Amino acid sequence: MPAEFYAGIDVGSTTTKVAIVDAAGTLLAEAVDKSGFDFAGAAETVFSRALAVLDADRLQVKRVVSTGYGRRNVAFADEMRTEIFCHAAGAYHYFPEALTIIDIGGQDNKIIRVNAGGERENFAMNRKCAAGTGAFIEEIAYRLGIDLGSLNGLAEKSEDEVSIGSFCTVFSCTEILGLLRRGTKPEDIVKGVFRSVVKRVLEMDSITGKVVLTGGVVAYNPIIARMMAEMTEREVVVAPHPQVIGAYGAALTARNL
Amino acid sequence: MAEIRKLKAAKLMKKVMADHFYEIDAAVKAGNPKVAWCTSVGPAELLRAMGFVVYFPENHAAILGASRTATDYIPAANAIGYSPEICSYLTADVGAYLKGFTPLAKIYEGIDSIPKPDVLVYNTNQCRDVKDWFEWYARRWNVPCLGIESYVNVGAVTDTHVAGISGQFKKLAEDLTAITGNKLDMDKLAETVWLSRKCSDLWRDVLEMATRKPSPLTFFDGTIHMGPAVVMRGTQVAVDYYETLLKELQEWVDEGVAAVEGEKYRIYWEGMPIWGKLRENAQLFLRLKTAVVASTYCNSWIFSALDGDDPWDSMARAYTELFIVRDDDYKEDYFLKMKKLFDYDGIIFHDAKTCPNNSNCRYGLPQRLQGKAGIPFVTIDGDLNDLRCYSEEQAITKIEAFIEQLGERK
Numbered sequence: 257m258p259a260e261f262y263a264g265i266d267v268g269s270t271t272t273k274v275a276i277v278d279a280a281g282t283l284l285a286e287a288v289d290k291s292g293f294d295f296a297g298a299a300e301t302v303f304s305r306a307l308a309v310l311d312a313d314r315l316q317v318k319r320v321v322s323t324g325y326g327r328r329n330v331a332f333a334d335e336m337r338t339e340i341f342c343h344a345a346g347a348y349h350y351f352p353e354a355l356t357i358i359d360i361g362g363q364d365n366k367i368i369r370v371n372a373g374g375e376r377e378n379f380a381m382n383r384k385c386a387a388g389t390g391a392f393i394e395e396i397a398y399r400l401g402i403d404l405g406s407l408n409g410l411a412e413k414s415e416d417e418v419s420i421g422s423f424c425t426v427f428s429c430t431e432i433l434g435l436l437r438r439g440t441k442p443e444d445i446v447k448g449v450f451r452s453v454v455k456r457v458l459e460m461d462s463i464t465g466k467v468v469l470t471g472g473v474v475a476y477n478p479i480i481a482r483m484m485a486e487m488t489e490r491e492v493v494v495a496p497h498p499q500v501i502g503a504y505g506a507a508l509t510a511r512n513l
Numbered sequence: 514m515a516e517i518r519k520l521k522a523a524k525l526m527k528k529v530m531a532d533h534f535y536e537i538d539a540a541v542k543a544g545n546p547k548v549a550w551c552t553s554v555g556p557a558e559l560l561r562a563m564g565f566v567v568y569f570p571e572n573h574a575a576i577l578g579a580s581r582t583a584t585d586y587i588p589a590a591n592a593i594g595y596s597p598e599i600c601s602y603l604t605a606d607v608g609a610y611l612k613g614f615t616p617l618a619k620i621y622e623g624i625d626s627i628p629k630p631d632v633l634v635y636n637t638n639q640c641r642d643v644k645d646w647f648e649w650y651a652r653r654w655n656v657p658c659l660g661i662e663s664y665v666n667v668g669a670v671t672d673t674h675v676a677g678i679s680g681q682f683k684k685l686a687e688d689l690t691a692i693t694g695n696k697l698d699m700d701k702l703a704e705t706v707w708l709s710r711k712c713s714d715l716w717r718d719v720l721e722m723a724t725r726k727p728s729p730l731t732f733f734d735g736t737i738h739m740g741p742a743v744v745m746r747g748t749q750v751a752v753d754y755y756e757t758l759l760k761e762l763q764e765w766v767d768e769g770v771a772a773v774e775g776e777k778y779r780i781y782w783e784g785m786p787i788w789g790k791l792r793e794n795a796q797l798f799l800r801l802k803t804a805v806v807a808s809t810y811c812n813s814w815i816f817s818a819l820d821g822d823d824p825w826d827s828m829a830r831a832y833t834e835l836f837i838v839r840d841d842d843y844k845e846d847y848f849l850k851m852k853k854l855f856d857y858d859g860i861i862f863h864d865a866k867t868c869p870n871n872s873n874c875r876y877g878l879p880q881r882l883q884g885k886a887g888i889p890f891v892t893i894d895g896d897l898n899d900l901r902c903y904s905e906e907q908a909i910t911k912i913e914a915f916i917e918q919l920g921e922r923k
Contacts, residue, residue, distance in 0.1 A: 337917065338910050341914060364910075375918075379918070383894050
């Protein structure tokens with residue numbers, strides 16, 4: 257008898273992620289691509305790619321749960337859940353205790369509190385503003401002409417971090433232009449940019465319990481986790497496969513339905 | 514997809530509202546009776562008893578919002594110096610005037626413009642913005658603008674508060690007579706206050722129909738059907754309308770008709786409606802099997818203190834007992850009382866960008882309620898009229914996530 261799988265598809269504002277699990281909840285395959293303008297197409301692409309990794313047929317996928325901003329665009333999904341639900345489900349699976357889950361996404365940040373039983377107690381999302389999100393980091397990288405993948409390494413070299421005062425992405429760029437004009441080193445600016453991200457997140461809600469970080473931004477920039485631990489004086493861990501944890505939570509939900 | 518159920522009374526309400534606007538338009542065209550503009554929680558009873566026909570610009574601004582034209586006109590007011598961060602009722606209304614637009618002309622054949630007032634009368638019990646709003650028109654048209662300056666952050670309403678406001682009412686009546694020649698008829702005042710009280714009691718009964726399970730009406734119905742309570746309180750027409758509406762709702766209750774089929778969750782909406790998104794939001798909650806059973810906003814037109822036998826002091830008390838001017842201790846208690854009455858599962862706080870006075874999530878009140886009584890809450894960012902301030906996708910995600918969260922507890 258062929259194996260049965262469950263899939264979660266997270267169509268985010270920036271990237272679309274898929275996770276495929278088995279009946280035990282083991283992550284067997286994952287795929288990530290840009291969401292672009294065709295959410296349905298992006299969902300189809302990542303799903304096919306993950307199936308190819310497994311060398312599986314889509315008929316073997318018993319149930320699909322979609323999540324993320326584009327969750328309504330996944331025509332083949334059996335159910336939908338919000339990304340808040342799915343990030344909590346994914347993170348709690350790995351850390352079954354009272355948690356504060358912090359998801360730094362492409363355009364949204366979320367702070368989700370779950371109790372020891374895994375029930376969500378509260379959540380907060382950023383206001384109508386992309387300060388402190390992946391979009392903020394992307395914009396700064398673009399302005400500085402630095403490849404996104406190099407930012408973390410550059411920040412690690414900083415010996416004299418600067419403070420970015422503005423919380424607006426556009427005004428932060430103006431502020432950075434001023435710093436550059438005064439001869440500030442790019443690595444000190446980049447580290448200040450990461451600090452700004454952490455500050456913006458921490459002002460959204462109070463933090464309790466163990467902190468689990470999720471989302472694409474922390475996946476590529478581990479410096480954020482260290483800064484977060486330093487600033488909260490708490491245990492801060494990065495969830496396994498942080499970028500696809502929402503999709504993974506959706507896949508676990510598909511399994512549990 | 515489930516459909517929003519329509520009350521039959523809606524047809525009657527359309528006629529009643531049309532009559533209201535035609536009456537004002539006729540008065541302007543004939544030059545008699547005189548027209549007074551009044552803030553929505555202003556001294557309408559006094560103005561009617563002095564023989565004015567009364568026009569409510571906030572109602573006009575809400576129509577601009579509901580017809581999704583507000584955002585087209587707000588920039589015109591911004592361009593003459595009114596900040597995009599002040600009341601978007603004000604900026605939409607002033608902007609529409611500057612551009613020569615009124616939705617009334619589209620809705621009601623023969624009406625060409627908003628009615629030019631003989632006098633403008635405000636009460637600052639809602640905010641200072643209403644005064645600024647009225648003063649703009651007063652300067653533009655060179656007509657008098659008078660008003661009541663209300664107390665704010667009131668805990669218990671004391672005799673001192675009542676005396677202060679009552680005195681202002683009496684002075685207002687004298688000033689209005691001196692300026693316009695209209696005289697106050699005390700018998701008419703008593704009658705008007707009693708009619709207003711009847712309207713208020715019936716409106717409260719209508720809203721309290723939502724204490725039933727399932728609820729026969731939602732916040733979204735309330736925002737539409739409160740029209741007569743806002744613009745026609747103090748008249749027999751409003752009383753008759755709410756008797757009709759109440760009867761229909763009672764029939765629904767008797768037949769077990771639910772506003773939200775399969776009602777699973779009951780929510781309290783705190784703050785202004787998002788006028789341009791009423792239908793979308795009503796449908797969202799319908800899909801989520803969630804009845805928004807209560808709100809502070811719709812309750813704002815309940816004036817239980819009104820007493821025709823003691824018009825001055827009772828008007829003063831009624832217009833000072835409003836939720837919006839009360840201190841946070843009062844507000845906390847109010848939400849707890851409403852919890853008992855409506856048995857809601859959680860509160861949605863609408864943080865309206867341009868309406869701080871109606872955004873009670875900014876000083877930790879939701880968190881205090883959660884700590885004190887375990888009431889779950891979520892805050893959405895939006896605005897009453899300026900859709901540029903509404904983060905729709907985020908709001909939908911927050912509301913859906915909130916309902917999911919409530920589902921985990923049930």
